[in-house]
Amino acid sequence: MVVGVTVGFVFAAERRQLILEMVRANGAVSLRELARVVQTSEVTVRRDVRALEAEGLLDRRHGGAVLPGGFTRESGFPQKSHLATAEKTAIADLAASFVDEGEAVVVGAGTTTQELARRLARVPGLTVVTNSLLVAQALAHANRVEVVMTGGTLRGSNYALVGSGAEQSLQGLRVSRAFLSGSGLTAERGLSTSNMLSASVDRALVQAAAEVVVLADHTKLGTDTMFQTVPTDVITRLVTDEPPAHDDRAATELQALADQGVHISVAGPGAGSGSPTGAVHGDADRQARRRDVPPLPGQRRSLPLGHGQPPGTVQGGPPGAQLRSAVALGDQATARVADLAPRRR
Structure with missing residues (x-):
């Protein structure tokens, strides 16, 4: 199970902090799972991920987000098993x-x-x-x-x-x-x-x-x-x-x-x-x-x-x-x- 916390309505800053914490805890998380945890749409989550990537806090991947430097490093089995x-x-x-x-x-x-x-x-x-x-x-x-x-x-x-x-x-x-x-x-x-x-x-x-x-x-x-x-x-x-x-x-x-x-x-x-x-x-x-x-x-x-x-x-x-x-x-x-x-x- 992906590490995360189910929450109610949150503001953008709080939502992005939750997304960042999930990616840091799991190494890689799908947009679908992020949207489920923060209880918003994948469109909104994608916008949040773009903003966090612009700050250098994570990297986007098709359908998900990973820790920075994902091109040269490989996530371990526990992280991969929770993606898609x-x-x-x-x-x-x-x-x-x-x-x-x-x-x-x-x-x-x-x-x-x-x-x-x-x-x-x-x-x-x-x-x-x-x-x-x-x-x-x-x-x-x-x-x-x-x-x-x-x-x-x-x-x-x-x-x-x-x-x-x-x-x-x-x-x-x-x-x-x-x-x-x-x-x-x-x-x-x-x-x-x-x-x-x-x-x-x-x-x-x-x-x-x-x-x-x-x-x-x-x-x-x-x-x-x-x-x-x-x-x-x-x-x-x-x-x-x-x-x-x-x-x-x-x-x-x-x-x-x-x-x-x-x-x-x-x-x-x-x-x-x-x-x-x-x-x-x-x-x-x-x-x-x-x-x-x-x-x-x-x-x-x-x-x-x-x-x-x-x-x-x-x-x-x-x-x-x-x-x-x-x-x-x-x-x-x-x-x-x-x-x-x-x-x-």
Whole structure:
């Protein structure tokens, strides 16, 4: 639970002091959580965060606020686990649907991948290779899932194994796909992180996989950090949540990633609000099925994500068409998925 105090009406100065105290206590807090605690709108909170940033007291991030110097420093696991929690849950639900029985996958370190691992525990015959103690812990009691840990040196801030030992243990490995998270994602540089050792291991994980699936909530879209882990042209699919209607930059980044050839799947209760112009919403008949949008003629074709796709796959339209369909995943009957068809490579 994010450290904070529920309050009634407060003046701007008091409200901003509360916001500052929450960010200092947690390292990173979403705008949604800040608005809930100080009992005001996200628009007002965003204005407060801008004012505090102008004073050098905190840094803005898409969908949240962090302590100053967030570009060069990395929040620890306790701070990250409180940021965009609902979005991470929806992303993990959808990402798990791309994994079939009997597959072998690699799962990197991160709070979103930890959520994914909890869902992968229900996939029989799965083999998961990971450098994350949190991922391994989430799968520890899954009788039908085999967990393979890399070697390496423990990095306490995110409970991950890093260094030459981790990288060497991945040599010669080949799996169907890698699921990775990171600190930021842009169309220009791809996935990045603020730690050099973590970036190096993530690159080794990518080398072991035929496909790369990035899990990143909307707060990471448009954020660029120090060390590149996965270039955009290597990313097969991005699984994310729907950016808020006011977050034009995140929506623009999503379209730019689609233009680069990345298949984008958007999941969560908020999918559909603030969607890019031209999106085609799924009808009721499609709400119980996942649809993968194939690339248009002349574009890069990735390997299919999951075998035995349901019949009736949506076909690509004219260049620039964006296709959207709805999905019900287990108990997440209201979840939705948006697939943006890439325009060109």
